[in-house]
Amino acid sequence: MTTRAEWPLWEVFVRARRGMAHVHVGSLHAPDAEMALRNARDVYTRRQEGVSLWVVPATAVVASTPDLQGAFFEPAADKDYRHPTHYSVPEGVDHL
């Protein structure tokens, strides 16, 4: 009796308030984008958690590989001169 063809997976993003970015909250299955939006409303915003929703087909997300995490982000590791704390400022100098 079970249908083997599963509805596709969608990733759900919610904007909690105006002025904030959409944040990933979870995923769900739905046959199409419209139903994905309606289901996302029912599953993830039953208590006014959002003012805007994005649903994105999970297959459309391109992610970096966790195995290569070290190498991938390595170029940023030895450049602490990109942070203001790298620099020493003489005593008494303000607003710098």
Add this chain to the structure above:
Amino acid sequence: MEPATDRSATVEPRDPMPDGYRRTLVRQIAQHAHSEIIGMQPEGEWIARAPSLRRKAILMAKVQDEAGHGLYLYAAAETLGTPREELLDALHTGRQKYSSIFNYPTLTWADVGAIGWLVDGAAIVNQVPLCRCSYGPYARAMVRICKEESFHQRQGFEILHTLSHGTPAQKAMAQDAVDRFWWPSLMMFGPPDADSPNTVQSMAWGIKRFTNDELRQRFVDIAVPQAEALGLTLPDPELRWNEERGHWDFGTPDFAELAEVVAGRGPCNAQRLAHRVRAHEDGAWVREAAAAYAAKRAARTPTREPAA
């Protein structure tokens, strides 16, 4: 596995993890998800019989929440690579379990109160530490669930409080519900630590943070003063404050009964599973129709509005 042994780090879906860790998580999260959706049944039976429109609206919201909790958890289990269909199939064929508590019947309206107060109360004690579980998607689902559970527990407490301060018959109904649900609620924490061989491994992996007996004690300590506030008693003659331990001493739940219910021989096991399978099969045409409609529309309209 580095991240899980280091308690501060979280494991995410695409991280490498031992097979045993993955298997344990799938089993635990799936069982948790199954419990949420089977848990809709004992309370759902009372929606049409709720004593007022307010109680009916509240109960519908609660049962809808249980469905939502099931969906958060199925989504978390799927991140480990097991498809939804497979999880549901494991439930429907009895290969995976759900919480033993939902195999007890809801005989009166007061049972809805007892479930909210005791069953959801026990669930909260179990679930709060899971918010810090080492597996990210499970921990995040638990944060959402715990936020919503506290409304569930309060509405149950309120039902019992109202009944307890009503007519003598209403108070007797509340007491009867508490008498029937108290021991099964204590069983929700599982077998005693000595008979729980998986606990040590689950704690080492950061899936579990406390043992069954620790959580059971915590629940009893919380529930005793609440029962007093309700004006109801708990059906345990061994219940007494232990000054030395700083905890309530309590009797031993009937773990033979727990084993029977887990083995499928509880009061409502067959009924719960049959109802679940029937609901799934009766809904097949909806899933098929929605998929057919989506396929037809996809063939016709390739454009979509940009995100804003």
